[in-house]
Amino acid sequence: MDFALQFRVQDLNARYAQAIDNNRLEAWPDFFVEQGRYRITTAENVERGLPLGIIHATSRAMLRDRVRSLRDANVYEAQRYRHIVGVPLIERGDGAIVRAQSNFLVARIMHTGETVLFATGRYQDQIVLDDGKGEMRFAERIVILDSRLIDTLLAIPL
Amino acid sequence: MDFALQFRVQDLNARYAQAIDNNRLEAWPDFFVEQGRYRITTAENVERGLPLGIIHATSRAMLRDRVRSLRDANVYEAQRYRHIVGVPLIERGDGAIVRAQSNFLVARIMHTGETVLFATGRYQDQIVLDDGKGEMRFAERIVILDSRLIDTLLAIPL
């Protein structure tokens, strides 16, 4: 095992989660490379080989648009999220990219204070070790949800 | 602290969880040594010194039987699980065995999509560092549930 790599991926996951949970949504696209892919799908879809997800973005610019929409709609202000992310399982491919898979659980806290178990699933990631500036970023993050009940507010980053 | 050991135990926990959560049940017995013990009990039973658990297996063969029963009954297909496992606390005994204790939480996702907080508790493990083939495996995993409400479907691995 490459401990340093394991640590860096855990740290990336923790920073990603805290940016969303602490309402610093504008920082979210920067966790991806410029042509980064972000997709939300369900385990059922993955098992059936259905390629389409609920959300599919193929660049940082698209993620920035999404953040702007969320801010305009004030969707995000009415609730909070809290991510708990498990230890990543890492496969090293060629030198530049690693694949990682991590369990996650997200709680949603409504403005009334009510807290619910909002989503569970796994992240399936391709991570660029160095974007040229010494930073680790997602080339691809696929969010595979366990449940097929899709909330209409799912536009919010997971 | 022995960082390498800590890492390897975390990795074992993560692989164990993902095998179950990703419906690769047949891989589950292989996380144990041939005469591995697997037990599910409750915190209340442990505190009262009651030795008997809800489930008690004393070999990999028994675990394989259980997986076969679950597949035959199609119990597993109607639901999904998602484990989140905390950082293990490790005590090194003699050279061959380590003791580890980790908090866990398991969500259950029904085929309707409904997600519930299914079980919480702690793992109390004895881990063999090397099974002779360089692999780390459980000599014993005791699953200590916080709740004494026992679901009849508990036959599914935790």
Added chain:
Amino acid sequence: MDFALQFRVQDLNARYAQAIDNNRLEAWPDFFVEQGRYRITTAENVERGLPLGIIHATSRAMLRDRVRSLRDANVYEAQRYRHIVGVPLIERGDGAIVRAQSNFLVARIMHTGETVLFATGRYQDQIVLDDGKGEMRFAERIVILDSRLIDTLLAIPL
């Protein structure tokens, strides 16, 4: 990244959680330095700059008093807690103190066996690397809850 430091903080969080979850409340004050500060507040209060928390202790002695009250009132015996703590994000300040931030989720298990998602939020910590006896302890732990619904039983450590 300082891996050894990261590990030690994770370990501190895990031991803290297990002391509470395994009903070893009397060990809880010892995770703090003698003049350690412990505060529970809400994200809303923090964002509005309101300094006051729900609970505010400024010494280990105050924490010991709290544990005694909890034991006298038998509050703790009627329920269990289970903490899941995320990977800490660490900032190293001067040599003696580190700042850490970690997501957490706490489940509450009532004596009836019912399990609920009790609290989510983040820990914001100042940690003394060495208390003079080679131990790491909290100089300050601020528990920032996501929800503003405050349970009257919140006197129990988080």
